[in-house]
Amino acid sequence: MATTHIHTQDVHHDAHGDEHEHHEGNFWTNYIFSQDHKVIAKQFLITGIFWALLGGILSVIFRLQLGFPDMNLDWLKPVLGGWITPEGKLDPEFYLALVTMHGTIMVFFVLTAGLSGTFSNFLIPLQCGARDMASGFMNMLSYWFFFLSSVIMFISLFLSTGPAGGGWTIYPPLSALPQAIQGSGLGMTLWLVAMALFIVSTLLGGINYITTIINMRTRGMSFTRLPLTIWAFFFTAIIGLLSFPVLFAAALLLIFDRSLGTSFFLSDIYIGGEALPNVGGSPILFQHLFWFLGHPEVYIVLLPALGITSEIIATNSRKPIFGYKAMIGSMLFIAILSFIVWAHHMFVTGMNPFLGSIFMLLTLIIAVPSAVKIFNYVTTLWKGNLRFTPAMLFSIGLVSFFLTGGITGIFLGNSAVDIQLHDTYFVVAHFHLVMGSASFFGMLAGIYHWFPKMFGRMMDDRLGYIHFWVTFVGVYLVFFPMHYIGIAGFPRRYYSFTNFEFANGFTDLNALVSVAAILTLAAQFIFLFNFFYSMFRGRLAPANPWNSTTLEWTTPRFPQHGNWPGEIPAVYRWPYDYSKPGAKEDFIPQTIPFSETPESNFPNENELIKLEGNGHGAIVVEGKH
Amino acid sequence: MMSLIIVVGVVLALAILYLIFRISSLVGIAKEKKEDEVSENNGIHATLFAIFMLLGLGAFFWYSFTHFDSYNLPVASEHGVVTDMLFWVTMGITVVAFVVISIIMIVFVYAYQYKEGRKATFYPDNHYLELAWTIIPAIVLAVLIFTGLRAWNDITSPASAEAEVIELVAQQFAWTVRYPGNDNTLGKVHYQLIDNFGNEFGLDLSDNKSFDDFKSLELHLPKGKEILLKIRAKDVLHSVFLPHFRVKMDAVPGMPTHFKFVATKTTKEMREETGNPEFNYELACTEICGKGHFSMRMAVVVDTQEDFETWKREQETWLKQNPGYLEKVPANLRESALIKSGIQVNTVSVESKAVFSAGGGSN
Numbered sequence: 001m002a003t004t005h006i007h008t009q010d011v012h013h014d015a016h017g018d019e020h021e022h023h024e025g026n027f028w029t030n031y032i033f034s035q036d037h038k039v040i041a042k043q044f045l046i047t048g049i050f051w052a053l054l055g056g057i058l059s060v061i062f063r064l065q066l067g068f069p070d071m072n073l074d075w076l077k078p079v080l081g082g083w084i085t086p087e088g089k090l091d092p093e094f095y096l097a098l099v100t101m102h103g104t105i106m107v108f109f110v111l112t113a114g115l116s117g118t119f120s121n122f123l124i125p126l127q128c129g130a131r132d133m134a135s136g137f138m139n140m141l142s143y144w145f146f147f148l149s150s151v152i153m154f155i156s157l158f159l160s161t162g163p164a165g166g167g168w169t170i171y172p173p174l175s176a177l178p179q180a181i182q183g184s185g186l187g188m189t190l191w192l193v194a195m196a197l198f199i200v201s202t203l204l205g206g207i208n209y210i211t212t213i214i215n216m217r218t219r220g221m222s223f224t225r226l227p228l229t230i231w232a233f234f235f236t237a238i239i240g241l242l243s244f245p246v247l248f249a250a251a252l253l254l255i256f257d258r259s260l261g262t263s264f265f266l267s268d269i270y271i272g273g274e275a276l277p278n279v280g281g282s283p284i285l286f287q288h289l290f291w292f293l294g295h296p297e298v299y300i301v302l303l304p305a306l307g308i309t310s311e312i313i314a315t316n317s318r319k320p321i322f323g324y325k326a327m328i329g330s331m332l333f334i335a336i337l338s339f340i341v342w343a344h345h346m347f348v349t350g351m352n353p354f355l356g357s358i359f360m361l362l363t364l365i366i367a368v369p370s371a372v373k374i375f376n377y378v379t380t381l382w383k384g385n386l387r388f389t390p391a392m393l394f395s396i397g398l399v400s401f402f403l404t405g406g407i408t409g410i411f412l413g414n415s416a417v418d419i420q421l422h423d424t425y426f427v428v429a430h431f432h433l434v435m436g437s438a439s440f441f442g443m444l445a446g447i448y449h450w451f452p453k454m455f456g457r458m459m460d461d462r463l464g465y466i467h468f469w470v471t472f473v474g475v476y477l478v479f480f481p482m483h484y485i486g487i488a489g490f491p492r493r494y495y496s497f498t499n500f501e502f503a504n505g506f507t508d509l510n511a512l513v514s515v516a517a518i519l520t521l522a523a524q525f526i527f528l529f530n531f532f533y534s535m536f537r538g539r540l541a542p543a544n545p546w547n548s549t550t551l552e553w554t555t556p557r558f559p560q561h562g563n564w565p566g567e568i569p570a571v572y573r574w575p576y577d578y579s580k581p582g583a584k585e586d587f588i589p590q591t592i593p594f595s596e597t598p599e600s601n602f603p604n605e606n607e608l609i610k611l612e613g614n615g616h617g618a619i620v621v622e623g624k625h
Numbered sequence: 626m627m628s629l630i631i632v633v634g635v636v637l638a639l640a641i642l643y644l645i646f647r648i649s650s651l652v653g654i655a656k657e658k659k660e661d662e663v664s665e666n667n668g669i670h671a672t673l674f675a676i677f678m679l680l681g682l683g684a685f686f687w688y689s690f691t692h693f694d695s696y697n698l699p700v701a702s703e704h705g706v707v708t709d710m711l712f713w714v715t716m717g718i719t720v721v722a723f724v725v726i727s728i729i730m731i732v733f734v735y736a737y738q739y740k741e742g743r744k745a746t747f748y749p750d751n752h753y754l755e756l757a758w759t760i761i762p763a764i765v766l767a768v769l770i771f772t773g774l775r776a777w778n779d780i781t782s783p784a785s786a787e788a789e790v791i792e793l794v795a796q797q798f799a800w801t802v803r804y805p806g807n808d809n810t811l812g813k814v815h816y817q818l819i820d821n822f823g824n825e826f827g828l829d830l831s832d833n834k835s836f837d838d839f840k841s842l843e844l845h846l847p848k849g850k851e852i853l854l855k856i857r858a859k860d861v862l863h864s865v866f867l868p869h870f871r872v873k874m875d876a877v878p879g880m881p882t883h884f885k886f887v888a889t890k891t892t893k894e895m896r897e898e899t900g901n902p903e904f905n906y907e908l909a910c911t912e913i914c915g916k917g918h919f920s921m922r923m924a925v926v927v928d929t930q931e932d933f934e935t936w937k938r939e940q941e942t943w944l945k946q947n948p949g950y951l952e953k954v955p956a957n958l959r960e961s962a963l964i965k966s967g968i969q970v971n972t973v974s975v976e977s978k979a980v981f982s983a984g985g986g987s988n
Contacts, residue, residue: 092916092917092919093915093916096913096915096916096918166913167913171862171912171913173860173861173862173878174861174862174913174914174915177860177861180797180860180861180914180915181915181916266878266879267878267879267880268816268878268879269816269859269860269861269878269879270796270816270817270819270827270859270860271797271859271860271861273821275816275817275819279879280879281879282879282880283862283877283878283879283880284877284880317737317745318744318745319745319746319747319748320747320748320749321749322748322749322750322751323749323750323751323755324749324750325750326750326755348864348873348874348875349875349877349882350856350874350875350877350880350882353777353778353781356777356781357774357777357778360770360773360774360777361770361774364766364769364770364773365763365766367762367766368759368762368763368766371758371759371762372755372758372759372762374726375726375754375755375758376755378726378729378730378733379748379754381730381733381734381737382733382737382746382748383737383745383746383748384733384737384745384746385737385739385740385743385744385745386667386671386734386737386738386739387663387667387739388667388670388671388738388739393670396674396730396734399730400727400730403723403726403727403730404723407719407722407723408719410715410718410719410766410769411712411715411716411719414711414715414769414770414773415773415777416707416708416711416773416774416776416777416780417708417711417712417715417773419708419780419871419872419873420705420708420709420712420868420871420873422873422911423864423866423873423911423912424911460646460650461664462649463646465670469673472677473677476681480685484688484689484692484695484696485696487696487697488695488696488697488698488868489698489866489868489909491866491909491910491911492911493913493918493919494918494919495918495919496919496920499919499920499922500907500909500922501903501904501905501907502698502868502869502907502909503868505695506695539654576749578745578747579744579745579746579747580747581747586744586745
């Protein structure tokens, strides 16, 4: 096993437990420019929470416009200023900017950086048994590139011409021509710069995650003994590493088109009373490049949430996850397929219909591993002994969203059916459930579950329960009615519902959606209170509050930089020995050798006892359960 | 004043909530709860899930059936019937899967909620089960894929030579339509010929085919005849969406696209079918294109073929409406331009001569 070069401080096991991080260094090196993966994870988390709140507020502002088109919004003037028209209405261009920034923020800053950044950073060293990431310095850079990116994106919100407004997919020519929409001026420039930095951050992080998982597992931690969280982070990092550079290329070419007069994506354009000189470019090329990242991005967002949920459902069902290897296999299959389905976003762009056929075939195939995952989750619940911790509730919520949102993908992946549904609210409902809400619930589940490890304290359960139920019901009330609006053909990104006769009959549903969105956002403040209050005043956490088997719960309550005060524990078994027949307790941590549990060993496990003695527990055993 | 009262009220309410939270926390500590004990309220969540599922499924079926007509758009094209059928078949299959899986999940959640002293069943895998739920979805999806592929191939197959060719041009934030006129062939266009004074199509006036083209601000379609929409955009991406005809195709600057379909009901028939005398077909934009995206509407009229032909004959050609452009017509084509555009009916009339000399006098 590779050894780490982190100097492990002489760790005083702090008996008071009240104070964090007692090792050397000052405030700046400990909390700001820290190279400790746990601190970096928290930095990602706090930044992610900030963005989630902002993204949520933006969505509520445009939901006000959609749900209550006659409402006077003058009271928002102190915040939005000139974006409220003299009639007290939202400016239509600002509406598009809101939609764009909501999408960008949620997809990239919350569900990529906030989710992967937090939990990959936090859990990979802890669950693999490493003192830190392969490169703590690169890991720190990863956060600071993300921070810089965040600052630039945040600044773009305050430009007089507004932030980017061409949709989060920034299709040119709209995004390339400031004369087409104000947001394509400086707002789009900052968007592109911010995203370029964001990609740098993702790549630095991803390289670290992959390296750490491959090289720095503790003794005995074979790949088949990795918790599913780590498998999920592993696949996620690989997908990100292979697909984000393509977005980088697309962004760079778009920057050239915008600033240097090239024609990668522009051709035959007459706008603002003049014919532009650009010929020969293709807007469709941009869409191919964008979705070559954009679709894997869906799984970059979703896989970590699925990994987190696998862990939480198994722990709180007190059962092994059903089909551990099938879960890994389906994630691998999803990861591979995610690269060859991108053009299902482009069935009606004028792309060659034969390509449409191929992509439809590949897209519908991806439903198979997804279905397997759902069935495996449900079977894990079967004959369990379910403890409904807040994390468990959010995980069950995720499975429900993944199911509800996933099956509508079967409609949209069918190119013939997609003709009518493309770019309608049906799509909005689909991806908000399957990717947005499911991943968001995965993130919340992860926070509730690992908060005790992050901050050494427990979050308040009752507030967690209220938070869950309002959010769960709220999300369904927000997104389920959108299916009907979408079947009726109503297009997305419309400022107003009343210009068309064919879809102006949904004022009631739209008002319901908006009210539900406001309530759902309000419920998140319960979470925020719980989060920050518990961080300082919460009940002190026991070492292993959920009776979990994985390695992170063998660390002290407040793990220092280096994670384990002494030697890193060795691993002897897979992470899902819950309720093993014959065992004294209903869980056996990964660090317990088979030699100590003769009463519950299976025959093949008894044979492994001999190998445990040699002090190198690093046995790679396939198919032991 | 009012807002001050609201702020004070909110602050008070939050303070009260905080106090309640603190007190109940302290009570919890005083009661000395054991650390890893499962709360006695655990079962509440199982019950709530069951209630939520029953109410949710109930509302889903109730709304879907009672409001069917409000969200189900009547269909008025041949391929639309096919794609709608596919849609509803997929709906049938997925709703069954959705309901069954949801119920199973919630039943498990309810039945296997925590009970003290019970031990969960160690059940790590079962290859037959896993094989079953890999193969069954695969077969169902294969059926959907092949029916979908067949429909998709039909829809996207080339249009026949007799199809009625109509060109839709998108720009921020309006649509214009160009009909090919008597020769049934659209004249050439080039984006650098577009101007602000009348040549909004960028018509190439050295092309003989362009003289009888005419413009319309309403999309008129014949019933029962194959229509080939040729679609282009002048500035940014747009998308043609004819919801009742189940037609959608992006308009891409620099890359003309097309969509062929057959309309099956005239506007009049649709008014009778829907019982709405005000009913109109509509054309909407479904690709974000800027400030006016949400209002990029065009009225659509479907006529019988006879009415459609009559309507076409009544339209003035673009050249007749913009006679100033005659000067851009090369000299050898002017005669043809005058006749094809209908400026001159048989012999050179006095008026058109005047136009001719005014327009192209310098030649």
